Amino acid sequence: MNLPVVVPLWMRVFYPNRIWQMPNNHKVIYLSFDDGPHQHITPQVLSMLEDYQAKASFFCVGDNVRKYPEVFSNIIQRGHAVGNHSFHHLNGWKTDKQAYVNDIVKANALIQSNLFRPPYGRLKSNQAKTLISHGYEIVMWTLLSSDYDEQLSKEKCAERLLKKIRPGAIVLFHDSDKAKRNMIYALERLLYEGTRQGYRFEALPYKKGPA
Numbered sequence: 001m002n003l004p005v006v007v008p009l010w011m012r013v014f015y016p017n018r019i020w021q022m023p024n025n026h027k028v029i030y031l032s033f034d035d036g037p038h039q040h041i042t043p044q045v046l047s048m049l050e051d052y053q054a055k056a057s058f059f060c061v062g063d064n065v066r067k068y069p070e071v072f073s074n075i076i077q078r079g080h081a082v083g084n085h086s087f088h089h090l091n092g093w094k095t096d097k098q099a100y101v102n103d104i105v106k107a108n109a110l111i112q113s114n115l116f117r118p119p120y121g122r123l124k125s126n127q128a129k130t131l132i133s134h135g136y137e138i139v140m141w142t143l144l145s146s147d148y149d150e151q152l153s154k155e156k157c158a159e160r161l162l163k164k165i166r167p168g169a170i171v172l173f174h175d176s177d178k179a180k181r182n183m184i185y186a187l188e189r190l191l192y193e194g195t196r197q198g199y200r201f202e203a204l205p206y207k208k209g210p211a
Contacts, residue, residue: 005143005160017132021142024168027199031056031187032141034085034117036175037064037071044184045175046078052191054201056080058175059117059139062087062107072110081203083115083139084108092123100127104136114209115139135210141172147182148174154185161186162193170204 012020022030031049036042037060049056058075060082065072075082087107092100104116116136118127128138143164147157161171171190173183194201 003144003146005146005164007140007142007144015128015140017128018138018140019170020140021170022168022204024166027167027197028202029165029190029194029199030168030170030204031173031190031201032059032083032117032139032170032204033057033173033175034059034119035064035089035179036060037068037075038175038177039068039071041175041177041180041183042068042071043074045187046074046080048184048187048191049080049201050078052195052201054191055203056201057083057115057139057204057206059083059085059115060107060111061085061089062103062110063089065107065110069110079203081113081115081206082111083113083117083204083206084111084136085117086119089119091120092118092127097124097126097130100124101130101134104131108210112208113206115204115206117141139170139204142166142169143171145171145173145183145186147179147186148176149182150178152182154182157182158186158189161190165190165194165197165199167199
């Protein structure tokens with residue numbers, strides 16, 4: 001499914017308590033990666049980021065942190081941000097509130113971050129309200145790479161993003177098997193072109209928590 005690159009304005013208006021982009025007073029882009037850590041792909045991403053002195057934010061699945069704790073530790077040691085992406089990659093629309101919140105709490109025992117991004121971007125209002133009351137910040141995205149779309153060529157994936165980059169944009173990639181082909185190519189292009197245009201790549205501010 002060919003989803004729009006830029007999040008529609010109505011979504012940002014309808015869900016104002018979620019973070020869709022960062023302040024745009026400087027030429028900064030916020031790269032983010034969902035679904036890792038992956039044993040092989042995440043280290044490759046970390047190496048690419050280091051080549052450009054770029055920082056990013058990794059929204060991790062708790063079960064993958066359990067499987068690959070050394071990769072998760074390496075993300076933090078290299079100065080990147082981490083966020084919670086639930087323990088079992090749950091679809092909030094198909095999960096009752098308490099089960100959903102419990103899954104996130106379970107993940108956070110390993111991840112320890114106040115940032116949360118819902119898998120698939122699907123989150124019920126009552127789930128969001130509960131998470132916010134517990135101290136989580138719900139981070140969405142400004143630009144969607146659609147790197148997981150196997151019908152999308154790697155060149156098209158990159159071009160779609162490059163046409164829309166802007167200061168303060170949160171860009172969503174995936175460090176997963178399904179997305180690897182498009183993600184690696186598009187990330188390299190974005191790092192190169194963004195740097196050439198004077199952008200910096202920074203991690204989202206986060207803290208251990210919530211308390």
